[in-house]
Amino acid sequence: MTGNLGINGDSAVALAWKQVDPDVCAAYPITPQTIIVERFSDYVADGEVETEFVCTESEHSAMTVCIASASAGARTVTATASAGLAYMWETLGIASGLRVPLTMTVANRALSGPLNIHCDHSDVMAARDLGWIIMFAENVQEAYDNAIMAMRIAEHPDVQLPVMTNLDGFILTHAIERMTPLDSHTVKDFVGEYKPLYPLLDVKNPVTHGVMDLQDSYFEHRYQVNQAMKASANVIEQVFKEFGKISGRHYDMIETYMCDDADYVTLTIGSTAGTMKAAVDELRAEGHKVGAVKLKVMRPFPAQKLRDVMAGKKCVAVMDRHLIVGVSGPVFLEVAADLMDLPDCPKLVNYVYGLGGRDVMVEDLKQVYMNMMNDKQDKVNYLGVKL
Amino acid sequence: MKTVKTATMGGRIVEPGSAMKFETGDWRSHKPVLERDMCIDCLTCWIYCPDDSVLVKDGKMGGFRYTHCKGCGICARACPKKAITMVEEDE
Ligand code: SF4
Ligand code: SF4
Numbered sequence: 505m506t507g508n509l510g511i512n513g514d515s516a517v518a519l520a521w522k523q524v525d526p527d528v529c530a531a532y533p534i535t536p537q538t539i540i541v542e543r544f545s546d547y548v549a550d551g552e553v554e555t556e557f558v559c560t561e562s563e564h565s566a567m568t569v570c571i572a573s574a575s576a577g578a579r580t581v582t583a584t585a586s587a588g589l590a591y592m593w594e595t596l597g598i599a600s601g602l603r604v605p606l607t608m609t610v611a612n613r614a615l616s617g618p619l620n621i622h623c624d625h626s627d628v629m630a631a632r633d634l635g636w637i638i639m640f641a642e643n644v645q646e647a648y649d650n651a652i653m654a655m656r657i658a659e660h661p662d663v664q665l666p667v668m669t670n671l672d673g674f675i676l677t678h679a680i681e682r683m684t685p686l687d688s689h690t691v692k693d694f695v696g697e698y699k700p701l702y703p704l705l706d707v708k709n710p711v712t713h714g715v716m717d718l719q720d721s722y723f724e725h726r727y728q729v730n731q732a733m734k735a736s737a738n739v740i741e742q743v744f745k746e747f748g749k750i751s752g753r754h755y756d757m758i759e760t761y762m763c764d765d766a767d768y769v770t771l772t773i774g775s776t777a778g779t780m781k782a783a784v785d786e787l788r789a790e791g792h793k794v795g796a797v798k799l800k801v802m803r804p805f806p807a808q809k810l811r812d813v814m815a816g817k818k819c820v821a822v823m824d825r826h827l828i829v830g831v832s833g834p835v836f837l838e839v840a841a842d843l844m845d846l847p848d849c850p851k852l853v854n855y856v857y858g859l860g861g862r863d864v865m866v867e868d869l870k871q872v873y874m875n876m877m878n879d880k881q882d883k884v885n886y887l888g889v890k891l
Numbered sequence: 892m893k894t895v896k897t898a899t900m901g902g903r904i905v906e907p908g909s910a911m912k913f914e915t916g917d918w919r920s921h922k923p924v925l926e927r928d929m930c931i932d933c934l935t936c937w938i939y940c941p942d943d944s945v946l947v948k949d950g951k952m953g954g955f956r957y958t959h960c961k962g963c964g965i966c967a968r969a970c971p972k973k974a975i976t977m978v979e980e981d982e
Contacts, residue, residue, distance in 0.1 A: 714902075720893060
């Protein structure tokens with residue numbers, strides 16, 4: 505399959521899975537992830553893939569099946585959103601702690617309540633400390649590309665960690681965009697054959713997974729997870745480079761836009777990064793020295809890359825599509841901790857925006873830059889809330 | 892001692908049968924003691940012991956593996972002849 509497609513983000517992820525043909529998919533449908541699972545179960549029913557598709561009764565069970573099947577030695581995928589991710593919570597830590605290299609797509613949606621089905625990052629941000637590699641997509645193309653690259657990253661012997669690829673609910677999951685898929689042979693060659701480490705089904709070399717791990721070794725195992733997470737940065741860059749060769753699409757853990765000579769810079773995750781570039785274009789046309797950074801990979805946290813870009817700027821606004829109630833946005837805290845010992849640390853401000861799918865327009869984002877330039881803002885700001 | 896360098900990835904046990912190396916005998920507060928005269932060698936105790944700590948010699952009850960017996964007392968309960976008594980360790 506080559507040429508361009510008009511396709512929504514969920515269908516693009518399902519297409520990526522179809523081209524990979526993973527061994528196992530265990531999932532439970534939840535808006536706005538539903539189309540991924542529906543499309544993929546079509547492929548299974550039509551015999552277009554050989555995947556074992558397991559319909560579970562909940563997301564907790566889905567993740568449990570995924571952990572078990574990946575531990576057994578099967579390449580395993582799943583997808584969820586919002587409350588589904590929350591329901592998986594305790595098993596997410598098991599996946600990383602037991603070093604299970606499965607991949608999951610999350611269609612970002614607000615956590616209840618009140619009940620809301622639209623985009624924000626409260627689901628993934630509440631799961632950010634659990635040892636998963638976390639990637640985001642700005643558009644449908646990236647959602648497709650990430651789903652393919654994630655397998656190579658997760659399964660690398662230096663990593664052996666689960667990978668979560670995020671795409672913004674409805675904004676990307678349901679909107680039809682132009683996308684250029686790879687042909688299926690190229691995808692299969694790129695992901696290669698899955699070679700599990702210590703699979704449970706290797707009866708000649710019996711192993712036990714998931715044993716009790718008490719005071720004398722739990723700490724060491726968590727430290728190993730931390731080491732693997734840090735080591736994954738090199739693997740991610742390598743996989744991005746190889747993917748660039750086969751696709752012509754070159755990614756980095758952060759993407760900078762007009763930052764070199766900029767005095768005022770924003771940091772954004774997900775689809776808003778695209779809107780932010782439009783805001784930068786308009787302000788640049790008016791002669792303002794502004795730039796934008798997109799955080800594509802949040803775990804591992806690309807600390808040095810951000811320091812290199814942000815050092816010496818006048819002001820940096822961190823955009824958070826999630827609110828740690830009573831504190832600020834979470835990405836703001838991480839950026840502040842990262843930059844605080846820079847001798848030329850910029851002024852840092854936070855904008856919490858877009859909760860529950862609240863639209864954010866180019867004009868809103870231009871206002872963020874204007875506030876920075878006029879220094880008319882608080883440390884933590886709530887963009888678009890009707891006070 | 893397990894260190895970051897020696898601990899297995901994810902705490903996996905990659906050596907089969909390694910439970911033999913982990914001596915659980917010092918967990919015990921009571922130890923099983925056999926009254927040889929009362930025993931009919933039915934091996935019910937061997938079937939019930941959750942820690943493989945009843946020894947069998949030539950098809951007969953052969954005492955206990957005290958390096959691993961946790962002193963749970965299941966064998967004493969299960970014995971149809973009440974041939975096993977649990978005795979406090981420091982007695
Ligand atoms: S259960 Fe009692 S009688 Fe039977 S073998 Fe064990 S000690 Fe002997
Ligand atoms: S006390 Fe428990 S562990 Fe010890 S021999 Fe009897 S059944 Fe086995």
